[in-house]
Amino acid sequence: MKHAGYYNILVSISLCVCSWGCIGCQPDTSCRENLTTGVIGELYETIWDSITVQGIGATDTLYNNAKNVKKIVLPLRNTQDSTQFALLYHGQTDTLTILHTYTQAFVSVECGCTNEYEILSVHHTTHWTDTIEIVETAVHRHGSTNLYLKSKK
């Protein structure tokens, strides 16, 4: 057979490729995206030298006496239209209530979904917080600062 040499080489290559293909053709199913979606809050014109933040109703602390914090990220609830946080600063605790809407957003098959939010209004107590200004109502992944908090001090 004149072309037998060609075909033998091709068969060898094809078997290698087939073996590789059978093993490797399914995509990696691990999620490598950052799915954190939360309200980004900043202390106006300064930083928090020490702050503790916890979601009201959550078991974990978001920031535990964290030092020199420029921005805090406050994750909103997936299934409710309001989320509350306790912010402890200089020995005084303020409660922050964020009213919001939420919309499901598909990320990928590997990562699943996340929520995108729209801030409707913000309410707070005034122990150490003077005012809170909403600068961006849309809350999504890779978002920018949403709230500016002004301290009384």
Add this chain to the structure above:
Amino acid sequence: MRRVLYILSLLLCTTLAYSKPHVPDSVMRKSGLYVDHMKIYNDSAIYQGINLKLDLFNTVFYLAKYEGKMQTYEMAMNVRLKQRFFPTLELGYAKGEIGPGSTLWNGQGGWANVGLDINGLKKSASTQNGLLVGIRVGTAVQRYDLTNVPMNDPYWHENTTTSFIDRWRTDCWGEVVAGCQVQVYGALMMGWYIRLKMLFTRKMNGTDPVPYYIPGFGYRDMTQWGINYYIGWKF
């Protein structure tokens, strides 16, 4: 999986074993217009016949891998022009219920590839054998459900799942292919292709989910490899 590879290797070896020995064109022409039920075309003829092929590899592979939960069928047609060029049309259909982890893609759709192969072997009227390289442009339309998609909340621990039902999507891609086709006996052909596919439609439509699997392309990714093992008939 090993069984699939074993069957494939047997098929490839069969292609070799039964491939038609090369006979000089002059001898073939002297013997008449038809040899082994194969029409011999004049060298100068533009049209040199048509091949209809059925893919076996993907049908068997997906049936075996997903235990019958995934079916894919593909047929191809190419026209031989000037013993060198093979304009090609490939049509297929896939249906399945598969997914990574708990998420499930349940969909069905059809696809079409058009392209051109070039035969790298020496021109010959007496044999339909070809060492082919070519390109394809493919498109697929599918209707699908994506169910049990997780939404995990590591802080509030409000983990939920959601489903996207009755979605439609069209995808497009390009392919570079290489392979061979061999005249096994009479008009019976066998051959295989390796394909490197590049997806063009990478963006999501708003917040709509993208499917896990694209008929004709494979698992959704930027690039994907594909293999075909064809059995066909020369007309």
